[in-house]
Amino acid sequence: MNTITTAVSSKRTTKSHIPIDLIAHILCRLPVKSVLRFLCVSKSWAELIKGLGFIKTHLKRSINSDRDCTIIIDQIASVPSLNFLSVFFRRDSENCLPKAMEIYPPLQGRPKRETTIVDYCNGLVCLHNNVKEIALWNPLIRKYKKLPSEPVQRPSGFEDSLWSTEYAFGHDPHNDDYKVVRIAQFCEGHRPLLIIGIEVKIYSLKLQAWKKVVEQGPNILPWISSSPAVSTNGAAHWLTIPDRSVPGQEILAFDFANNERFLFYKTPVQPIDTDDIQKTGLGVLGGCLCFVVNDCKNMCHEVWLMKEYGVENSWTKVYKIDLRANKISSNSNFEFLKPLKFSRDSKKVLLENSGNLFWYDLEKERSKRLKVQNLPVLFRPLTSTGSLLLLDDGDSVTDPKQNKIKKSR
Numbered sequence: 001m002n003t004i005t006t007a008v009s010s011k012r013t014t015k016s017h018i019p020i021d022l023i024a025h026i027l028c029r030l031p032v033k034s035v036l037r038f039l040c041v042s043k044s045w046a047e048l049i050k051g052l053g054f055i056k057t058h059l060k061r062s063i064n065s066d067r068d069c070t071i072i073i074d075q076i077a078s079v080p081s082l083n084f085l086s087v088f089f090r091r092d093s094e095n096c097l098p099k100a101m102e103i104y105p106p107l108q109g110r111p112k113r114e115t116t117i118v119d120y121c122n123g124l125v126c127l128h129n130n131v132k133e134i135a136l137w138n139p140l141i142r143k144y145k146k147l148p149s150e151p152v153q154r155p156s157g158f159e160d161s162l163w164s165t166e167y168a169f170g171h172d173p174h175n176d177d178y179k180v181v182r183i184a185q186f187c188e189g190h191r192p193l194l195i196i197g198i199e200v201k202i203y204s205l206k207l208q209a210w211k212k213v214v215e216q217g218p219n220i221l222p223w224i225s226s227s228p229a230v231s232t233n234g235a236a237h238w239l240t241i242p243d244r245s246v247p248g249q250e251i252l253a254f255d256f257a258n259n260e261r262f263l264f265y266k267t268p269v270q271p272i273d274t275d276d277i278q279k280t281g282l283g284v285l286g287g288c289l290c291f292v293v294n295d296c297k298n299m300c301h302e303v304w305l306m307k308e309y310g311v312e313n314s315w316t317k318v319y320k321i322d323l324r325a326n327k328i329s330s331n332s333n334f335e336f337l338k339p340l341k342f343s344r345d346s347k348k349v350l351l352e353n354s355g356n357l358f359w360y361d362l363e364k365e366r367s368k369r370l371k372v373q374n375l376p377v378l379f380r381p382l383t384s385t386g387s388l389l390l391l392d393d394g395d396s397v398t399d400p401k402q403n404k405i406k407k408s409r
Contacts, residue, residue, distance in 0.1 A: 028058045032386040050392040059387045068386020074117050076378040100374040104399045106135045106144040119169040119231050123387025126169030140386050143394030150210040152184045155197040170231030174257035178205040230282040233309040268304040268315035285339050299323045326367040341383045352381050
């Protein structure tokens with residue numbers, strides 16, 4: 001336990017003469033909200049809990065035990081909501097979830113300032129809005145860090161060019177750092193489908209600064225899917241869009257750790273056509289990169305896992321669902337069907353489909369709908385692990401409802 005108590009002398013004890021090592025050993029087994037209550041016990045306890053060693057050990061236990069697992073709900077609506085929703089997973093019953101509760105994210109506060117989720121990792125959620133502000137947010141402890149603004153630099157000689165921007169967020173395990181990558185793809189104004197160059201910049205939470213990545217891959221990337229990036233195993237991933245130059249679909253990966261470079265991986269299967277009869281997507285399931293196929297014509301859904309990351313031969317189909325037999329979808333409009341997480345015994349997988357949550361039993365090949373109060377009609381869900389990241393150096397998220405209550409008093 002020495003790494004946990006780096007910031008606190010191992011000889012120091014509390015008034016009750018409990019060794020600080022023993023206190024750390026006990027506290028790291030508690031849920032996040034329980035740990036937060038002990039911040040006010042004493043200065044030494046607060047120093048321990050805010051220490052990087054304790055935060056890392058607590059996070060590792062949270063991941064291994066699936067503790068503090070929360071579903072964050074990003075609402076999809078014609079009128080953007082200022083709030084997100086959260087649903088806490090009960091350890092004693094995965095089949096009975098509590099009511100979805102409102103949570104207020106950062107980067108809000110002004111009309112028409114719509115905030116969306118880039119990705120999530122180890123309890124941190126990366127957000128950006130339509131005025132190009134970016135923040136890292138820990139929704140469980142209501143802390144965030146707003147990133148400094150960073151201009152996009154057009155290629156020399158193409159100052160009037162247009163660009164599209166893609167973001168990704170993930171963990172660099174080699175440097176134990178959390179990074180945001182921004183990819184700007186430039187195209188000529190009169191030929192918007194012709195990409196003439198790219199700019200890649202990375203923000204490091206550890207260094208708290210942006211830097212431009214020296215291109216070690218292609219100067220021009222293929223068009224990538226409009227779906228959000230998926231981060232796992234120290235890299236961000238997108239699906240490419242097939243065209244004449246790249247007829248097949250591939251996975252474009254950006255490695256956060258190893259020289260910050262682009263890589264390409266083959267998908268386990270190729271789409272049978274390009275007219276939306278078959279829809280594909282990426283996700284993370286059981287800590288592995290997963291490839292999702294939704295076949296609208298045959299009404300089936302299948303998922304492949306890359307069991308050994310970076311090894312294309314390790315793609316393994318883990319399940320296939322006949323949607324008609326399981327009554328998960330009564331029509332062919334199920335492009336939002338996606339896997340979220342395995343159950344704790346790994347015998348079931350949690351699925352989301354057009355605003356509904358289902359448990360699918362992999363052995364019995366049966367599905368059961370989860371009833372959760374207060375869910376919106378349509379939403380984008382993500383599963384978040386409880387962590388204490390940003391506890392010591394993050395700003396507090398202000399709930400406007402609480403401000404109104406204080407002002408009225």
